[in-house]
Amino acid sequence: MPAAEPSSTSAPDYRFRRRDVLLGLQFLFVAFGALVLVPILTGLDPSVALFTAGAGTLLFQLITRERVPPVFLASSFAFIAPIIHGVQTWGVAGTMSGLVAAGLLYVVLSLLVSRFGSGFLHHALPPIVVGPVIMTIGLLLAPVGVNMAMGKTGDGGTQLVPLGQALFVSGAALVTTIIVMFKGRRTLKLLSILAGIFVGYLLALALGLVDFSAIRSANWVAMPKFVTPSLNWEAIIFILPVAIAPAVEHIGDILAIGRTTGRDYLEKPGLKKTLLGDGLATSLASMVGGPPNTTYSEVTGAVAITKAYNPAIMTWAAIFAIVLAFSGKLGALLATIPVPVMGGILVLLFGSIAAIGMQTLIYAKVDLSQPRNLIVVAIILVFAIGGMTVQVGGVAFSGIGLGAIVGILLNLLLPRSKTE
Numbered sequence: 001m002p003a004a005e006p007s008s009t010s011a012p013d014y015r016f017r018r019r020d021v022l023l024g025l026q027f028l029f030v031a032f033g034a035l036v037l038v039p040i041l042t043g044l045d046p047s048v049a050l051f052t053a054g055a056g057t058l059l060f061q062l063i064t065r066e067r068v069p070p071v072f073l074a075s076s077f078a079f080i081a082p083i084i085h086g087v088q089t090w091g092v093a094g095t096m097s098g099l100v101a102a103g104l105l106y107v108v109l110s111l112l113v114s115r116f117g118s119g120f121l122h123h124a125l126p127p128i129v130v131g132p133v134i135m136t137i138g139l140l141l142a143p144v145g146v147n148m149a150m151g152k153t154g155d156g157g158t159q160l161v162p163l164g165q166a167l168f169v170s171g172a173a174l175v176t177t178i179i180v181m182f183k184g185r186r187t188l189k190l191l192s193i194l195a196g197i198f199v200g201y202l203l204a205l206a207l208g209l210v211d212f213s214a215i216r217s218a219n220w221v222a223m224p225k226f227v228t229p230s231l232n233w234e235a236i237i238f239i240l241p242v243a244i245a246p247a248v249e250h251i252g253d254i255l256a257i258g259r260t261t262g263r264d265y266l267e268k269p270g271l272k273k274t275l276l277g278d279g280l281a282t283s284l285a286s287m288v289g290g291p292p293n294t295t296y297s298e299v300t301g302a303v304a305i306t307k308a309y310n311p312a313i314m315t316w317a318a319i320f321a322i323v324l325a326f327s328g329k330l331g332a333l334l335a336t337i338p339v340p341v342m343g344g345i346l347v348l349l350f351g352s353i354a355a356i357g358m359q360t361l362i363y364a365k366v367d368l369s370q371p372r373n374l375i376v377v378a379i380i381l382v383f384a385i386g387g388m389t390v391q392v393g394g395v396a397f398s399g400i401g402l403g404a405i406v407g408i409l410l411n412l413l414l415p416r417s418k419t420e
Helices: 018-044 047-061 077-116 119-124 127-139 142-149 163-183 186-190 192-206 213-217 233-261 266-287 298-308 312-324 328-332 341-363 371-386 398-412
Strands: 072-074 293-295 389-390 395-398
Touching: 018 047, 018 077, 018 192, 018 298, 018 341, 047 072, 047 266, 047 293, 047 328, 072 127, 072 328, 077 119, 077 127, 077 142, 077 233, 077 266, 077 341, 119 233, 127 142, 127 233, 127 341, 127 371, 142 163, 142 341, 142 398, 163 186, 163 192, 163 341, 192 341, 213 328, 233 293, 233 298, 233 395, 233 398, 266 293, 298 328, 298 398, 328 341, 371 395, 371 398
Parallel strands: none
Antiparallel strands: 072 293, 389 395
């Protein structure tokens, strides 16, 4: 694909160019694997995820229109574990209320950035809090990944696939993913998870574990299975703290696309508007049953390679995503992926999330020999993973939500040592 010339401005140039249309389709293909992987892993509808990725990207562009970063918003991996737990515990509609609240947290942070600047984020949410919260996201759902890898439902209550076959398929998917991560070339390495799913799917197909009846009966054109939220305070309290990590990560994403295009998007349109756009896109997605949105690093990499800086190209990618969302055959095909294939991937994914939390502490050089630091980390981990529950006004605080809240309070209240 030929490179597009950088535009002289960050305002989208909507003059019709065939190359921009093709580049938009190319960028959607770059994002497609990760975009649909999140709903496949979490039990949501991939067609809804496609629709909300397109709609969220268009909303983000509308909010940042004075200088639009060339970014594509789609399904966030940071929420995979909480969504799986939420769907199993409160159903899709209840979980969506928590995800709507997560998007609104971005909006609140946007208002605070507008008032106080971005420094307060690092003061209220330092690595000593963010690190262990991220760790609990992976560790809390580790049993779900193991159960699915063994051919069971996520809660372990029903054996869907014989154990021997399940372990063979999930093991192959896991090993393939690891090999491609180590040995794959640049582009292939980015598709390591898809490679694992592909190999696992082929083995499951050979073992007769794939049922194509849903594809044959599906219509070529079909309405995505939209779901409206139902208010559930437990889901909100559980999911809301999870938004802390991707909100902080949002700053890095905007810096990355700024370095790619040679522009300072933290200055204009400003972090307050990019956070607002990301948050409203997430809430919009959750209002119709889609996963939260985030800016995609894969697309940022493609922008760097193609030099396609015109944000209108992302508009075309968004339009293609919305159109593709109404393909019934595509949704039915994605739904045929057997449980053990997903389980093999989730074993690595949940462990990786926990490892990223550890890396956050290590990178910040958090000294756990200091009693204050040890107390904060220890209580977050035990409260979140151990199932501690506190009733306040008839509402139960537990899991990640309780751990994060207590961690934030302890970090603000406990005195620092002189060495710190």
